[in-house]
Amino acid sequence: MACYVPDVKVVAQVKLLPSSEQASALEATLHIANEAACWVSSVAFEHGIPREYDLRKHTYAELKDRGLGAQAAQHVIKKTRDAYTALKANLQAGSLGKPGSRRRVKAESKPIVFRPEAAQPYDDRCLSWQYDAETVSIWTTVGRLKGLRFTCSPDTLRMLRHHRKGESDLVKRDGRFYLIATCEVPERPLNEDPAGFIGVDLGIANVATTSTGYQAAGRRLNRYRKRQLALRRKLQAKGTKSAKRLLKKRSRKESRNNTNINHTISKTIVTTAERTGYGIALEDLTGIRSRVRLRKDQRQQVHSWSFQQLASFIEYKARRAGVPLLYVDPAHSSRECSECHHVNRNNRRSQAEFVCRACGSAMHADHNASRNIACKGEAAWTAGRESRVPAPLQALRRGRSRGSQPRPAHKPHLPRLG
Known part of the structure; x- marks a missing residue:
């Protein structure tokens, strides 16, 4: 009988290398999709956040008229509904404060708004990968872009080739486009008898x-954080638009630095x-x-x-x-x-x-x-690993197992796949 081995979901990020025309098409797609998501969000808020099926009946035709394809329209609706599901979970967990608090009231009193460059999900109908050529074919509002180049590390490319499964997200950060793909990597059998x-x-x-x-x-990391804190204070005191842009940029850079250090230590x-x-x-x-x-x-x-x-x-x-x-x-x-x-x-x-x-x-x-x-x-x-069964009961069980009456056979329980 084959042994079922669960998978570990890992995110693989690749950087896209579009031409100027391709970049314009990708940016327009993100803007149109997120503008449509904001409209779907207002409809969901107006109708009391209905189920995804009901929300589709209210918005699907309009999304098609806005220039979205069938799959893109479905993903916009699902993305909006998932955002409200996450909001509800945060409210129940108290992550947005106690009932009546200013932050909680603000979150509950208006529709969710999506940034113009927020992530847009793609499935295999809208996005296909050519691993040997290191290109992708991706749907946009101005037509399908073929031969769009991407770059990543050899390990990431190997993981994409063998384990990519599910949706991928198109995002834009700091003027660059990325595809974030979900990979399901099989776990190795657990070491049941560790040496220590x-x-x-x-x-x-x-x-x-x-x-x-x-x-x-942590000396080097703490010094780095102290420098970043001093820089943040200066930029926050300045308060200009350019200072705020630089604050966001420095924040993302500090986050990437911390993540890289944690990856190195954990590995x-x-x-x-x-x-x-x-x-x-x-x-x-x-x-x-x-x-x-x-x-x-x-x-x-x-x-x-x-x-x-x-x-x-x-x-x-x-x-x-x-x-x-x-x-x-x-x-x-x-x-x-x-x-x-x-x-x-x-x-x-x-x-x-x-x-x-x-x-x-x-x-x-x-x-x-x-x-x-x-x-x-x-x-x-x-x-x-030790048995919690009392000793007399263990002896009784061993005696039954040696008896003449056979124990009933039980079918092995296999997890449901798919």
């Missing part, structure tokens, strides 16, 4: 420290675990920003800490590599000695120095914490 666990301590002074000795220092950690046959244990830091009390001068540094993104990168890379990953409770990991497991607040003498009051062990504080996290991960993995 690599504990990962996440922090600000050091972005990540592992129990194997790897340390990603190093997962590659080490895959090579050594170990699993990975991470701290569960959910809600840490709301739990800790911070001085005013610490707030910017802590709230720019992208630990969630780094954890998500490690998680999906571990899934692709078949590496076990666990989240453990980080309580007392910085106060507990990894040698004798003595817990004392005074064990940590400074941010970087750990000296145990009981056994005298001295080491870097983050390395000590990572070793404690590794120990918790191994204990959690062992506890999960």
